[in-house]
Amino acid sequence: MGIPNTAGMKRRPTHLGEILREDFLPDYGLTVSSLAEAIGVSRQSINELLRERRAVSPEMALRLARLFGNSPEFWLNAQRAVDLWDAAQALKKEIARIKPLDAP
Structure with a gap:
């Protein structure tokens, strides 16, 4: 059993575009074009992901996992994590108004 994170994150989790841009592309010597070609998607799709204007879909996760030898779950x-953070920030006041139920 893990230790629950009750404090909450103070900052937004790192977007996958930044992870790809700062870690994966330089380490593997890839460009936007070579990454797009290697995984069979458009250059525009990769560019939008790297600029943090697009989320990673399950299909993209499968392609990236195959290329980099990790898992789609990664x-x-x-x-x-990014999606939950964004939603929590957008709905913070609304969520705070919800009263938790006690178990019967």
Whole structure:
């Protein structure tokens, strides 16, 4: 059993575009075009992802996992963390108004 994170994150999790841009592309010597070609998607799709204007889809996670030798869950879990953070920030006041139920 893991230790629950009750404090909450103070900052937004790193977007997958930044991870790709700062870590994966330089380490593998890839460009936007070579990455797009290697995984069979448009250059525009990769560019939007790297500029953090696009989220990683399950299909993209499968492609990236195959190319880089990791798991689709790696990519999707990182995307989920960003999505949850964004939703929590957008709905903070609304969520705070919800009263938790006590178990019967």
